[in-house]
Amino acid sequence: MPSHNVAIRKDVYEALRKEKRAHESFTQLFLRLLNQRGPLDDLEGAWPRRDAAKDLREWRALRGGPRGSR
Numbered sequence: 299m300p301s302h303n304v305a306i307r308k309d310v311y312e313a314l315r316k317e318k319r320a321h322e323s324f325t326q327l328f329l330r331l332l333n334q335r336g337p338l339d340d341l342e343g344a345w346p347r348r349d350a351a352k353d354l355r356e357w358r359a360l361r362g363g364p365r366g367s368r
Contacts, residue, residue: 306314318327 314324314327317331318324322330
């Protein structure tokens with residue numbers, strides 16, 4: 299199977315090395331970490347609810363009008 303080299307910073311490598319299990323390859327580690335991702339629904343309630351209409355009004359005011367014109 300073909301392989302690829304990936305350049306990462308040393309601190310990232312050290313963090314991954316600490317996460318890696320004793321008899322686990324880095325490929326297995328990456329697959330394990332990728333499979334741990336949950337659906338976005340898991341994040342529901344992680345942040346306080348906001349007023350979307352108010353956010354949109356504020357964003358439009360910052361952008362200079364209803365369609366972002368300046």
